[in-house]
Amino acid sequence: VAGGGSQPFQDIRLRGFADRVAVAEALRRIDAAARRLDAEEIDVGTAAGRVLAAPLAAVTDMPPEDRAAIDGFAVQAGDSLGAGDYDPVILLLAEAAPAIAPGHAVPVAAGAAWPPGGDAVLPFERAQAQGNRVEVFAPVAAGTGIARRAQEARAGAVLLDAGHILRPQDPGLLAAFGIERVAVVRRPRVHLVIAGAKEAGHDANGPMVSNLVARDGGLVAALASGVADRAAIARELAAPGADAVLVAGRSGTGSDDVAPLALAEVGDLALHGIALRPGGSTAIGNAPNPARPGRAGTPEGGVPVILLPGEPLACLVAYELFAGRLIRLLGGRGAAFPHRICEVELAGKIVSAIGFVEFRPVRLVGGHAEPLATSEGGGLADALRADGFVVVPAPLEGYAPGARIRVHLFGEEAEIR
Amino acid sequence: VAGGGSQPFQDIRLRGFADRVAVAEALRRIDAAARRLDAEEIDVGTAAGRVLAAPLAAVTDMPPEDRAAIDGFAVQAGDSLGAGDYDPVILLLAEAAPAIAPGHAVPVAAGAAWPPGGDAVLPFERAQAQGNRVEVFAPVAAGTGIARRAQEARAGAVLLDAGHILRPQDPGLLAAFGIERVAVVRRPRVHLVIAGAKEAGHDANGPMVSNLVARDGGLVAALASGVADRAAIARELAAPGADAVLVAGRSGTGSDDVAPLALAEVGDLALHGIALRPGGSTAIGNAPNPARPGRAGTPEGGVPVILLPGEPLACLVAYELFAGRLIRLLGGRGAAFPHRICEVELAGKIVSAIGFVEFRPVRLVGGHAEPLATSEGGGLADALRADGFVVVPAPLEGYAPGARIRVHLFGEEAEIR
Numbered sequence: 001v002a003g004g005g006s007q008p009f010q011d012i013r014l015r016g017f018a019d020r021v022a023v024a025e026a027l028r029r030i031d032a033a034a035r036r037l038d039a040e041e042i043d044v045g046t047a048a049g050r051v052l053a054a055p056l057a058a059v060t061d062m063p064p065e066d067r068a069a070i071d072g073f074a075v076q077a078g079d080s081l082g083a084g085d086y087d088p089v090i091l092l093l094a095e096a097a098p099a100i101a102p103g104h105a106v107p108v109a110a111g112a113a114w115p116p117g118g119d120a121v122l123p124f125e126r127a128q129a130q131g132n133r134v135e136v137f138a139p140v141a142a143g144t145g146i147a148r149r150a151q152e153a154r155a156g157a158v159l160l161d162a163g164h165i166l167r168p169q170d171p172g173l174l175a176a177f178g179i180e181r182v183a184v185v186r187r188p189r190v191h192l193v194i195a196g197a198k199e200a201g202h203d204a205n206g207p208m209v210s211n212l213v214a215r216d217g218g219l220v221a222a223l224a225s226g227v228a229d230r231a232a233i234a235r236e237l238a239a240p241g242a243d244a245v246l247v248a249g250r251s252g253t254g255s256d257d258v259a260p261l262a263l264a265e266v267g268d269l270a271l272h273g274i275a276l277r278p279g280g281s282t283a284i285g286n287a288p289n290p291a292r293p294g295r296a297g298t299p300e301g302g303v304p305v306i307l308l309p310g311e312p313l314a315c316l317v318a319y320e321l322f323a324g325r326l327i328r329l330l331g332g333r334g335a336a337f338p339h340r341i342c343e344v345e346l347a348g349k350i351v352s353a354i355g356f357v358e359f360r361p362v363r364l365v366g367g368h369a370e371p372l373a374t375s376e377g378g379g380l381a382d383a384l385r386a387d388g389f390v391v392v393p394a395p396l397e398g399y400a401p402g403a404r405i406r407v408h409l410f411g412e413e414a415e416i417r
Numbered sequence: 418v419a420g421g422g423s424q425p426f427q428d429i430r431l432r433g434f435a436d437r438v439a440v441a442e443a444l445r446r447i448d449a450a451a452r453r454l455d456a457e458e459i460d461v462g463t464a465a466g467r468v469l470a471a472p473l474a475a476v477t478d479m480p481p482e483d484r485a486a487i488d489g490f491a492v493q494a495g496d497s498l499g500a501g502d503y504d505p506v507i508l509l510l511a512e513a514a515p516a517i518a519p520g521h522a523v524p525v526a527a528g529a530a531w532p533p534g535g536d537a538v539l540p541f542e543r544a545q546a547q548g549n550r551v552e553v554f555a556p557v558a559a560g561t562g563i564a565r566r567a568q569e570a571r572a573g574a575v576l577l578d579a580g581h582i583l584r585p586q587d588p589g590l591l592a593a594f595g596i597e598r599v600a601v602v603r604r605p606r607v608h609l610v611i612a613g614a615k616e617a618g619h620d621a622n623g624p625m626v627s628n629l630v631a632r633d634g635g636l637v638a639a640l641a642s643g644v645a646d647r648a649a650i651a652r653e654l655a656a657p658g659a660d661a662v663l664v665a666g667r668s669g670t671g672s673d674d675v676a677p678l679a680l681a682e683v684g685d686l687a688l689h690g691i692a693l694r695p696g697g698s699t700a701i702g703n704a705p706n707p708a709r710p711g712r713a714g715t716p717e718g719g720v721p722v723i724l725l726p727g728e729p730l731a732c733l734v735a736y737e738l739f740a741g742r743l744i745r746l747l748g749g750r751g752a753a754f755p756h757r758i759c760e761v762e763l764a765g766k767i768v769s770a771i772g773f774v775e776f777r778p779v780r781l782v783g784g785h786a787e788p789l790a791t792s793e794g795g796g797l798a799d800a801l802r803a804d805g806f807v808v809v810p811a812p813l814e815g816y817a818p819g820a821r822i823r824v825h826l827f828g829e830e831a832e833i834r
Binding site for chain 1: 433461569728
């Protein structure tokens with residue numbers, strides 16, 4: 001991660017953080033390093049959720065020809081003048097005629113090419129066939145029920161702008177425009193490293209970070225678990241092929257917290273220790289990029305690396321604040337949190353240390369936000385029970401009961417309750 | 418789809434809908450038929466986005482033992498009394514001692530089992546080792562930095578309620594609790610039938626409905642495209658193995674609109690023709706269920722079927738109003754639209770026929786909602802350009818400029834603009 005000058009490396013194990021970087025400065029470094037990836041062309045049918053790398057234009061006029069827009073009888077509108085329920089106009093039924101002659105009605109289906117001669121469609125509710133005659137019960141205005149050539153879009157007209165995230169229906173709608181391939185931003189390939197000894201069945205951070213990366217449009221291209229020591233972490237950091245490396249665990253101040261040392265050894269440790277609770281032992285830097293050799297520490301030469309704390313709640317916080325932002329920006333998405341926001345009244349009190357950004361899980365009860373207790377090094381049950389979180393900015397010492405606060409909602413169902 | 422008595426079948430082709438069912442009545446039928454599916458047990462790591470079928474309880478105390486919650490020195494808190502920056506207290510460093518004796522300090526890592534004898538952790542910022550001595554620069558309160566056994570949860574305590582939709586972080590947090598398998602509602606297996614002749618590269622509804630089904634937690638277990646005639650549609654409707662069948666196309670009033678006839682032949686056509694624009698040619702009914710034989714038309718005997726219009730915008734509207742609700746309810750989710758909602762001022766005028774529910778795409782510009790023109794049988798480009806939609810209830814004739822309206826947002830990025 002580029003920007004600022006990196007401090008000379010200091011081993012903070014068993015010493016603690018002499019000083020901590022502000023969250024805003026850490027975000028600035030991430031934004032400077034997270035340059036949008038290049039584009040790739042993919043089948044439109046598989047493009048839901050992807051980000052358009054270029055504006056998308058209609059390849060033909062749409063519709064490419066005049067068409068019937070509704071089911072009914074193609075007629076000359078003038079023939080229906082004066083028709084009424086008790087005074088029907090009678091037209092001659094001409095099945096499958098190539099053109100509409102005066103006094104005639106031709107059944108057409110929505111989407112069919114428009115027969116010449118006619119200028120309106122009478123829906124079946126207003127006209128009924130009886131033998132070879134059609135009784136018309138209401139008049140129709142000229143132009144009704146016809147989709148004119150290029151009415152939707154002319155060939156070359158921009159349908160969607162670059163940066164648009166394709167919604168579930170968009171690939172289908174684009175297919176209807178005859179578009180088969182689209183240029184989208186490449187999905188960030190994330191190398192996820194779970195540092196520390198393997199504990200059977202208890203690895204929280206592997207599934208957690210994998211799911212969050214997928215939510216933010218990234219692809220966990222490689223996942224290494226149980227990466228126990230400094231040399232093994234260094235090997236993972238130096239492995240080629242990733243657009244970003246996330247290491248979870250071994251980032252703290254204990255004697256076995258060797259991930260920052262490994263990063264300083266093979267690449268560049270730009271910062272370690274952030275004025276954030278929880279998640280303050282996060283580190284940010286660069287790994288070497290064998291595919292694009294250059295000086296480590298420059299965007300050209302390095303692959304952005306974030307070292308996340310191993311304690312699951314701290315890992316979640318550091319992911320949400322830093323890693324998710326990196327993945328979203330690499331993939332052409334917005335920097336902002338992807339969560340829904342609601343503004344509610346705080347039911348209790350939130351205490352935060354001035355100078356520290358505090359990330360606090362809350363539960364929505366009866367339209368109010370109840371802060372959940374954060375116990376040091378814990379908070380797992382609270383993270384499960386939480387409907388969302390509040391971010392207390394560094395200059396504040398918290399919020400008083402009754403304050404209106406913005407809650408970022410973790411899930412979809414929270415709003416329904 | 419159960420409820421109400423079905424009308425005797427009428428072929429409305431070339432005749433139009435004599436009368437239309439209210440949207441509210443169609444929704445009532447869907448709600449009556451959409452009974453939550455049974456549960457299945459899956460690995461917790463794969464459970465993001467799934468719906469819990471039963472409450473989830475802690476299997477052990479968490480933590481299962483007293484643990485260090487932070488990195489630092491385990492001490493007896495009383496020994497740190499009176500310590501200050503210029504007047505440090507000196508303790509003896511006891512590496513890896515099994516217990517804490519008075520006057521001693523033992524380095525501990527967050528998460529490690531708590532050594533007996535101590536009652537607090539001094540973080541490394543407040544204490545520094547020098548040779549075999551530890552200088553303590555600030556006092557620590559008893560209990561600091563220790564996570565007590567069962568502090569998070571006692572064995573058997575409910576962590577998450579039935580019906581909870583697992584967020585990206587939840588599988589990891591549950592794994593940290595030692596939970597390996599979870600009981601979730603089975604994903605609805607959807608049989609998707611694209612009726613009508615195959616047009617190369619222009620099938621909008623296949624990808625559109627597939628993506629929407631996935632968004633709503635369903636699984637397109639079978640997809641049949643280019644199902645051209647009545648007999649072929651009937652065969653698809655009678656195929657076993659689906660929890661719901663969606664047919665897109667051939668539901669209108671044209672002569673080749675044979676999907677309702679096929680459904681009436683093999684199962685039960687409960688209703689056809691809804692007071693809705695666009696999407697009014699939607700039909701709802703039941704297919705026979707070979708796995709659970711019974712009278713078609715009862716929930717026991719039938720598989721819910723929705724016939725969606727083939728025109729893509731009408732198909733989208735009918736999916737959002739009816740099919741999505743069916744899939745969500747079968748899968749244990751809420752009936753409500755899954756879209757984010759924003760309340761904004763309407764920049765133009767929306768005109769709607771009294772008695773019809775109108776679904777209207779809108780674009781958000783400068784914090785206002787601009788209605789997009791719906792051309793009969795078209796609106797593809799508008800659907801692409803739309804940020805969301807407005808639903809005009811049946812009793813209203815629309816909204817005047819300046820009205821405050823609720824917009825359901827199609828995508829995530831719309832809020833950021």
